[in-house]
Amino acid sequence: MEYENEDLLGYETKDETETEAEAAPQSSDDTLYCEAETLINPEKEKTNQEDAETDLEIESNTTILKLELEDNRITEEGVLSLMEMLHENYYLQELNISDNDLGLEGAKIISNFLQENNSSLWKLKLSGNSFNEECAALLCQALSSNYRIKTLNLSHNQFSDTAAEHLAQMLALNVGLQSLNLSWNHFHIRGAMALCNGLRSNVTLKKLDVSMNGFGNEGAQALGDVLKINSSLVYIDLCGNGISNDGASKLSKGLEVNESLQVLKIFLNPINAEGATSLILAIKRNPKSKMEELDISNVPVSEQFSKILDSVCSTHPQLDVVFKGLQGLPTKKTLFLWTNxxxxxxxxxxxxxxxxxxxxxxxxxxxxxxxxxxxxxxxxxxxxxxxxxxxxxxxxxxxxxxxxxxxxx
Structure with a gap:
């Protein structure tokens, strides 16, 4: 899922919102940003002059730190103009050019910029730009040696398992990236295994969003194996990945020993109270667990599960487990649970x-x-x-x- 709740690099907990405070350069000045509105007439053709104006003439601007250009029908010329502007502007820190259907040519231009990036840019949103495997190869090659980007959003693209292999190679080499959003792509078991192989060598990534893909139980097991050795991830979103009770049980093996993870979102998977129980018992068996939030909010649980959870929380009082509701609980007791x-x-x-x-x-x-x-x-x-x-x-x-x-x- 997408968070402006990306709004984690600081989740030491917490949502993407939360870890970004950590990654962002500290400044006493209020953050200023510029947002360009989407053109409302889809029939109107963009002129060369309008393309040239995409850079907003901010090459020498020292106050704009954030530039929002999402869904603005930016063309190849517009992207080139933006990247040229970034070569001259050393103040812009956040750039959003999502949903512009940039495709391969746009990916080439952005990759060339990233390979030479000496700007202050640390947050880049490239969601919904029709990027495919070839685009992934270009972007990952640039990011393998560019460590300035801390937060990267590549959600809602057309990355499949081959793209995941490129991303895995990048993750194994990159020592700057702290938050990566890959939700709503087309990763399946092979892609999941590749990404997890890359994560084994990564020591800086704190937030990973791979929701709405196809990790399945094999991918859940691979991620559980990563958690056994990883000490940097604090936030993982696995929602909507076709993970069943078996996958939850395999993932829980990593939770038994991991000492860094704080948030795990795994709702919208075919998990019931049995799978949920395996997850919370894994946390209980780990005295050094840092888990603060387990989100299984589509799973209805029984009062028996609630009693087990009481036992888990007695040793891990910082833990909050979000579930759908308690089945068979008397009305009077339900009212007490939710008293203001x-x-x-x-x-x-x-x-x-x-x-x-x-x-x-x-x-x-x-x-x-x-x-x-x-x-x-x-x-x-x-x-x-x-x-x-x-x-x-x-x-x-x-x-x-x-x-x-x-x-x-």
């Missing part, structure tokens, strides 16, 4: 003549107004002042200002 947590905290604060803010500040020894999501979840579950369960903690986190993996009181 902020109301419970307010009642406690009133009874003890303190402010709600004082309550939250008491959760952290530093008394700061922010906490990482995982630490906040752990503190809320372990505190004894307010009777609150993990479902209520999840809702509380949603209500608080949660950005880049941090809860803001």
């Amino acid at each position: 947590p902020m109301r419970l905290i307010q009642i406690y604060a009133d009874q003890n003549k303190i402010s709600v803010m004082d309550f939250f500040k008491s959760l952290t020894p530093t008394g700061l107004m922010t906490m990482p999501v995982g630490e906040f979840r752990k503190a809320m579950v372990q505190q004894t002042m307010v009777p609150i369960n993990r479902y209520q903690v999840r809702e509380l986190i949603k209500k608080l200002d949660c950005k880049a993996g941090m809860v803001n009181f």
Whole structure:
């Protein structure tokens, strides 16, 4: 799935939103960006003058850090103009030229730029540009020696298993890339195996999105093998990959020993409570697990699963497992599980003549107004002042200002 929730390089948890704060160059200035609107008349032909204006004359601009040109019918000439502009502009950091159907010629131009890239560009979105295997070969050759790009979005293209082999070679060599979105392509078992082989040698990638592909159970097993040795990945999205209970069980072997992964999204797969149980028990068996979120949100579970999860969370209080719902749970108990947590905290604060803010500040020894999501979840579950369960903690986190993996009181 696509996240502007890419909005991870910092998920130390968390969604693509979340790890990008880590990869982005630090600056005290507010980020400025320029967004070009899509032309509304599809019948109107673009003139040479309009193509030339694609660069927006920002070669010497020092304030625009982000340029959004998604779905603007950019032509080959327009892409060439953009890349020439980037050779002159050392301030632009983020470029989005998704959904422009750039094809092979566009890929050649972008690859040539990446091979000579000395700009400040670190985030590049190339989603939906009809890139195929030949395009993948060109882009991967450039990225094998270009380490400036930290976040790369290649989702919604036409990459198949051959393209995955090119990507695998790039991943084995690249030491700069931290977030890679390959969702909605055409990878199947061979492609999944190739990508996992590349990941075995990669030591910098933190976020990987391969949702809506065809990894299957064999791909899940290969990724589980990667997790046994990988110490950099903190976020993986495997949604919609045809993974069954057998695949979940094989993937869980990696969770038993992995010490870095924090988020695993695996919903929209044919997994039931049996597969879900194998995943949470793997986390329980790993005392060094950093898992904070397991998303199986299309899977309905039983009260028996909930009891097992209670046992898992007793040793891993930072963990949140998102599932569809509890089957066969009495209505009265269901209502209790979802009682407004902020109301419970307010009642406690009133009874003890303190402010709600004082309550939250008491959760952290530093008394700061922010906490990482995982630490906040752990503190809320372990505190004894307010009777609150993990479902209520999840809702509380949603209500608080949660950005880049941090809860803001």
